[in-house]
Amino acid sequence: MALTGRAGLLAALGIVAVLLAPSPGPAVAGVCLLLAAAIVADLALAGAVRPLRLHRSGERLVRLGARATVELVVENPGRRRVRGVLRDAWPPSAGATPRVLKLDVPPGERRRLVVTLDPARRGDRESVSVTVRSLGPLGLAARQASHSSPWSVRVLPPFLSRKHLPSRLARLRELDGRHPALVRGQGTEFDSLREYVVGDDVRSIDWRATARRHDVVVRTWRPERDRRVLIVLDTGRTSAGRVGEAPIPLAGAATEGGGLLARPDPRPVPGWPRLDWSMDAALLLAALAARAGDQVDFLAYDRAVRSWVTGASRTELLSSLVNAMAPIEAELIEADSQGMVAAILARAKRRCLVVLLTDLNSAALDEGLMPVLPQLSSRHLVLVAGVSDPLVAAMAGRRGTAEEAYDAAAAERALLERRRITARLRRHGVEVVDALPDDIAPALADHYLALKAAGRL
Amino acid sequence: MTAQAVESRPTTPTAKARWRGGRWIALLGALIVLVAAGTVLLGPEQEAARPLDPADTSLQGSKALAELLRRRGVTVDRVDSVEAAAALGGDRTLVVTDRLRTSPDDLAAIRGDRLIVGDPFGAAEMAGVNPVGAARQRSREPECSLPAAVAAGSVHLGGIAYSAPRGTTGCYPAGDGWTLISFPNGSGTTTVVGSGEFMTNQRLAEDGNAALALNLLATGKPVTWLVPPDDPGTGDLAGPEGDSVYDLMPPSIPWAVLMACLTVLVVAFWRGRRLGPVVTERLPVVVRASETVEGRGRLYRARRARARAADSLRAGTIDRLTPRLGLASGAGPQEVVAALAVRTGLDAREVGGALYGPPPTGDAELVALAGYLDSIERKVREL
Numbered sequence: 001m002a003l004t005g006r007a008g009l010l011a012a013l014g015i016v017a018v019l020l021a022p023s024p025g026p027a028v029a030g031v032c033l034l035l036a037a038a039i040v041a042d043l044a045l046a047g048a049v050r051p052l053r054l055h056r057s058g059e060r061l062v063r064l065g066a067r068a069t070v071e072l073v074v075e076n077p078g079r080r081r082v083r084g085v086l087r088d089a090w091p092p093s094a095g096a097t098p099r100v101l102k103l104d105v106p107p108g109e110r111r112r113l114v115v116t117l118d119p120a121r122r123g124d125r126e127s128v129s130v131t132v133r134s135l136g137p138l139g140l141a142a143r144q145a146s147h148s149s150p151w152s153v154r155v156l157p158p159f160l161s162r163k164h165l166p167s168r169l170a171r172l173r174e175l176d177g178r179h180p181a182l183v184r185g186q187g188t189e190f191d192s193l194r195e196y197v198v199g200d201d202v203r204s205i206d207w208r209a210t211a212r213r214h215d216v217v218v219r220t221w222r223p224e225r226d227r228r229v230l231i232v233l234d235t236g237r238t239s240a241g242r243v244g245e246a247p248i249p250l251a252g253a254a255t256e257g258g259g260l261l262a263r264p265d266p267r268p269v270p271g272w273p274r275l276d277w278s279m280d281a282a283l284l285l286a287a288l289a290a291r292a293g294d295q296v297d298f299l300a301y302d303r304a305v306r307s308w309v310t311g312a313s314r315t316e317l318l319s320s321l322v323n324a325m326a327p328i329e330a331e332l333i334e335a336d337s338q339g340m341v342a343a344i345l346a347r348a349k350r351r352c353l354v355v356l357l358t359d360l361n362s363a364a365l366d367e368g369l370m371p372v373l374p375q376l377s378s379r380h381l382v383l384v385a386g387v388s389d390p391l392v393a394a395m396a397g398r399r400g401t402a403e404e405a406y407d408a409a410a411a412e413r414a415l416l417e418r419r420r421i422t423a424r425l426r427r428h429g430v431e432v433v434d435a436l437p438d439d440i441a442p443a444l445a446d447h448y449l450a451l452k453a454a455g456r457l
Numbered sequence: 458m459t460a461q462a463v464e465s466r467p468t469t470p471t472a473k474a475r476w477r478g479g480r481w482i483a484l485l486g487a488l489i490v491l492v493a494a495g496t497v498l499l500g501p502e503q504e505a506a507r508p509l510d511p512a513d514t515s516l517q518g519s520k521a522l523a524e525l526l527r528r529r530g531v532t533v534d535r536v537d538s539v540e541a542a543a544a545l546g547g548d549r550t551l552v553v554t555d556r557l558r559t560s561p562d563d564l565a566a567i568r569g570d571r572l573i574v575g576d577p578f579g580a581a582e583m584a585g586v587n588p589v590g591a592a593r594q595r596s597r598e599p600e601c602s603l604p605a606a607v608a609a610g611s612v613h614l615g616g617i618a619y620s621a622p623r624g625t626t627g628c629y630p631a632g633d634g635w636t637l638i639s640f641p642n643g644s645g646t647t648t649v650v651g652s653g654e655f656m657t658n659q660r661l662a663e664d665g666n667a668a669l670a671l672n673l674l675a676t677g678k679p680v681t682w683l684v685p686p687d688d689p690g691t692g693d694l695a696g697p698e699g700d701s702v703y704d705l706m707p708p709s710i711p712w713a714v715l716m717a718c719l720t721v722l723v724v725a726f727w728r729g730r731r732l733g734p735v736v737t738e739r740l741p742v743v744v745r746a747s748e749t750v751e752g753r754g755r756l757y758r759a760r761r762a763r764a765r766a767a768d769s770l771r772a773g774t775i776d777r778l779t780p781r782l783g784l785a786s787g788a789g790p791q792e793v794v795a796a797l798a799v800r801t802g803l804d805a806r807e808v809g810g811a812l813y814g815p816p817p818t819g820d821a822e823l824v825a826l827a828g829y830l831d832s833i834e835r836k837v838r839e840l
Contacts, residue, residue: 002730003723011720015713024712031716035723054465091738100732121741129468131733146733149465241746270745329741359746391747395754396773399827402820407754408827409766412773414750419776423786 001043002133002142010035010140042136047082047107049132049145056127056151061323064158065248068117070151072130076105084135084142088115094125094153103132119155122276123327126152156322157276160247161284161441168288168445175453176292191220225293227457228352229448230380231282232344235275235328236302236335238359242270243389244277244437271437275330277387278357281441285355286321288445290314292452296321297352300328301343303336310347337368341376353381353457355444360386360434362421373428381456383431383447387440388418509554509574509653511535511682516659522670523682525661529671532679537686539563545681548645550674552682554653567681570645572673574653575616585622586638586649592618592631594654596664601628603639605672609665616652648673763823764816771812774830781837801836808833 014031021027058070076082086103090096095118105111119125131146193209196216209217233239286296291314298321300306307324335358344354354376358369369384376382396411398404422432431451435443451457470478506515511523511533523533536542542551543566551567555575564571594615599606606612606628618634621627627635636651655666674680757766779788782796790813797812798805811830817823 002732003727005724005727008720008724008727011716011723015716015720018713018716019709021709024709027709028712028716032719050467050469050471052465052467056465085732087733089733089736091736093738093740128736129733130465133732144730144732145467145469147465148468240742241744241748243746270743273741274746332742389746389750391745392750395747395750399824399831402824403754403758405770405820405824405827406757406762406766407751409757409769410750410754413753413769416769416773416776 002144003039004135004139004142006138007035007039007140010038038138039141042138042141043143044136045080045138046136046141046143047076047080047084047105047134048078049082049134049143051078052076052082052105052132052147054130054147054149056149058151059153061154061156062117062119063156064119064122068119068153070115070117070127070153072113072115072149073110074103074105074113074132075110076107079107081106082132082134084133086113086133087131088113089128089131090115090117091125091128093120095120103134117153119153122155122157122325123329124152124154126150154323154326156326157279157283158248159280159283159318159322161280162287164284164442164445165287168284168442168449169291171449172288172292172452175449193217193219221455227294228297228348228350229285229289229294229457230297230299230344230348230352230354231286232340232354232356233275233278233282233298233300233307233325233328234302234335234340234356234358235300235306235330236358236364237330237332238335238361238364239275239278240273240330240332241359241389242273243387243391244271246271273330274359274387275328277437277440278385279325279328281385281444282325282355282357283318283321284441284445285448287318288448290317294457297347298324299343299347300324301335301340302331303333303339305343306331308347334364335368338372341369341372344376345379348380351380353383353448353451355383355385355448357385360384360388360418360421360432362417365421365425370424370428373425373430377429381431381451382429383433383444383451384425385433385435385440385444385447386418387437388434390436507684509656510684512684514658516657518658519653519656519661521658521661522656522667522674525667525671526675526680529675531675531677533682534679535682535684537684539567539683542681542683543567545679548678550645550676550678550680552674552680554684557683557685568644570676570678571642571647573647573649574656575651585620586625586640587620588617589620589634590618590632592616592634592636592651594652597629597631597636599628600630601626601635603628603637605669606637609669609672611664612666612669613655613660613664614651615654616650618651619649761820763818763820766823767816767826770827770830774834775812777834778837797833797837800840801833803833803836 011031014028014035017031018024018027053075055073055075056070057073059068062068070088072086072088074082074086082103082105084103086101087099088096088101097116097118101113101115103111103113117125127149129146130149131144133142133144135142193206194217196205196218200218204218204220206217206219209219282298286298289296296312296317298307298309300308306328309320309324312320348354356369358365373382392411392414395404395407396415397408399408418434422434425432431447433440433444433447476483506517507513508517509519511519512535514520523535526533534545536545548569549567550570550572551564552572553564553574592615594613596611597614598611599609601607603626612629614629614636615631616636618631618636619627619638620633621635621638625638625640628637628639629635631651638649640647654660655664656670661667661670756762775793776786778797779786779793782793782800784792784796788796790809794805794809794812797803797808801808811826811833817826
């Protein structure tokens with residue numbers, strides 16, 4: 001049950017009536033009785049809400065930054081018209097509009113309502129409940145009830161770096177066709193025989209074919225296909241830190257709060273979590289590797305396996321990856337590198353390229369990854385990719401005042417430690433990609449192409 | 458992508474289900490209200506404590522003393538107005554406490570002995586006795602020749618201390634004054650005590666409190682105990698004809714106020730009823746990754762850690778310069794400085810001081826060092 005402003009107005013008019021009435025005591029009783037009778041009559045005559053039937057249809061998947069529409073069909077099996085308002089309650093970050101919908105369903109009919117979702121972050125958003133308020137004919141009181149009409153929309157990562165894909169694919173084709181490697185390497189396979197031209201490596205001459213053809217013939221090699229790439233996403237605490245500028249503002253990104261204590265924050269608005277940048281880079285790498293004919297697996301790990309995608313075919317790889325990534329959030333716990341390495345070793349039996357997307361934080365890596373890295377790098381080719389923070393670089397450059405000098409010193413210390421850990425990783429035979437948030441995806445793709453061209457996969 | 462329609466079901470419980478689920482709680486609530494109302498309505502009426510009242514049985518009252526006096530054959534008359542006290546007449550002992558709102562002029566008509574507690578209206582000043590300060594409530598020795606006090610011994614006294622000019626007797630000293638003063642008033646003896654705590658039900662059994670109170674009051678004369686009136690009066694703003702504000706209002710106003718209260722209830726229900734539940738959501742944490750670096754910078758700043766800050770700045774610069782100068786990463790200071798001096802043409806001693814010298818002694822020096830390191834790097838980069 002709910003009352004309307006009209007009931008309040010009627011009660012307010014009752015005050016005037018009581019003031020003017022010759023005998024105020026009975027007047028109060030009369031006004032109250034009248035009001036109560038009107039409300040009871042209105043409630044009795046309002047359309048029943050509980051028997052309403054709701055049907056949903058619409059989109060189940062939406063990319064972050066796009067809008068989704070969900071349709072809600074309200075069917076009124078009762079004998080009276082249901083007139084009033086309806087609220088489809090979604091979590092705030094689903095960005096459901098409009099908040100309250102007008103509803104008018106004659107008996108035995110159905111009406112279609114449309115809710116637009118403008119999600120503000122990744123993950124599964126579920127409708128919590130649908131509440132209908134059905135007004136009586138006098139408009140004084142309303143019946144109200146909630147229905148559970150489950151529907152969930154999965155908000156996928158936006159894959160903004162797909163704009164880099166065409167140029168990288170062109171480089172890949174170049175690599176595949178026109179540039180066969182002449183040196184036999186670990187990741188190459190026999191391509192063809194051709195005539196020797198001056199400048200070719202004499203070691204690649206195929207003597208048996210030369211003897212058959214009465215002409216000097218060399219073997220050519222090309223990067224091997226059907227290699228395996230395992231993308232590992234570290235979802236521990238270091239992935240929660242926000243860096244860069246959010247291309248699509250995520251929920252909670254805006255720091256301005258309401259109230260009396262609100263004041264303009266001079267610091268820049270926090271951008272995207274490292275996790276989201278890493279996902280973007282992982283998606284570009286996966287798309288590229290799938291086109292290059294490599295088998296891509298995906299593992300998300302902090303202290304347990306958060307997600308594991310394997311054996312996806314070339315065509316459905318990207319969709320299964322974004323589906324697996326959508327609900328992953330950075331957990332505020334220290335990642336268990338030992339467990340992560342064990343999980344990788346258990347899953348990757350054959351030699352593969354392990355791309356570890358984490359933060360190049362020397363303290364976290366020293367404690368976690370460095371001791372167990374040899375186990376991994378002895379069996380696989382390891383590539384560690386970290387998103388660097390442009391704010392730290394900017395802090396290191398500002399040295400005008402004493403405060404800025406101290407900040408610059410702290411930033412220099414952080415950058416130095418980062419360079420040192422990078423150098424140590426490289427000494428262990430690990431490839432390292434350290435790039436700014438906007439550059440991490442193309443940088444990782446380029447590094448993959450370079451490895452592929454060198455036949456090191 | 459469209460999916461098949463999903464059936465819905467109502468989640469709001471029906472009135473019957475709600476009654477079935479909540480009837481025991483409702484009954485329990487009703488029972489609690491009934492018991493509470495019954496206790497309040499049927500229970501004994503609780504009176505507020507009236508300190509130093511001969512009819513009050515609370516800790517602050519003095520009924521115990523009044524009973525002791527009656528058992529010794531002393532009549533104790535409790536009166537609540539000066540007029541009633543004056544009407545009793547005869548040679549009596551008057552007890553006046555500091556709860557009263559009277560003036561000495563009112564009491565002038567009453568003759569006989571007096572016991573004044575705390576001297577609320579300056580009656581003692583007529584005999585030249587003045588309050589000289591406050592005294593802590595504690596057990597005190599008489600240290601005087603007043604027979605009543607000497608017989609009682611130590612007594613719990615304090616409150617106000619008075620001066621004892623010639624012609625008066627001061628007992629129970631506290632600081633510069635005395636907490637009990639006795640002097641003749643023409644028709645009897647006036648005794649002023651700093652506080653009446655020794656006469657309360659709580660303290661009467663301690664020390665010589667009861668003895669002193671009985672020595673002062675049980676002199677054979679009847680006692681008139683003046684207390685504040687039970688109903689102090691509300692101080693109505695009644696007009697000369699005795700009409701209060703309420704009498705002047707039209708009779709419909711209180712009813713209209715009642716109706717306004719009901720209107721407020723209706724409006725509150727209208728505005729307060731939510732359309733559906735409040736939806737909560739677990740949001741991701743918002744923390745900038747650079748916060749740890751900023752925190753370290755603030756720590757440097759707070760502790761004025763110039764040596765550490767300078768070390769960091771120098772280490773960063775050297776780390777970036779060594780590959781540019783074509784040196785191995787483990788190059789020593791001499792090699793770096795020599796290479797820099799050759800490449801940039803800067804003074805070797807100056808460069809060495811900047812890169813490997815002592816830590817700066819002030820913030821200005823730190824800023825200058827940071828700027829100088831910057832300029833060296835720029836020079837090397839421009840080569």
